[in-house]
Amino acid sequence: SSGINAEYGELSWSEDDRTFWQITNQEQWNWKDRICSEPNPGDSWCICMWATANLIAEVGCDNVHIRCNSTDVAYVKQQYHDGGWNLNEANQCIEKKCPN
Numbered sequence: 001s002s003g004i005n006a007e008y009g010e011l012s013w014s015e016d017d018r019t020f021w022q023i024t025n026q027e028q029w030n031w032k033d034r035i036c037s038e039p040n041p042g043d044s045w046c047i048c049m050w051a052t053a054n055l056i057a058e059v060g061c062d063n064v065h066i067r068c069n070s071t072d073v074a075y076v077k078q079q080y081h082d083g084g085w086n087l088n089e090a091n092q093c094i095e096k097k098c099p100n
Contacts, residue, residue, distance in 0.1 A: 050083030061093035068098035
């Protein structure tokens with residue numbers, strides 16, 4: 001599936017301070033210590049469309065951080081399902097955050 005570039009860092013995604021990994025049930029694949037270090041340090045990476053939909057459903061569009069200039073917005077907005085997730089709410093959020 002195509003990726004969406006979402007900022008991760010040490011953001012608080014929810015009122016109960018769950019991490020991205022906890023919200024998307026991916027704690028066993030938490031590799032932040034490797035992806036945000038040399039030789040290519042950074043503060044974000046691409047995540048699956050289904051993980052984005054999951055995150056938006058759990059914490060709301062206003063609390064999701066999307067890098068529009070690093071996301072294939074046109075492609076994502078044409079998709080309807082990914083990994084068993086309906087992408088309607090995610091597409092509405094991306095339309096709101098990335099109108100161009």
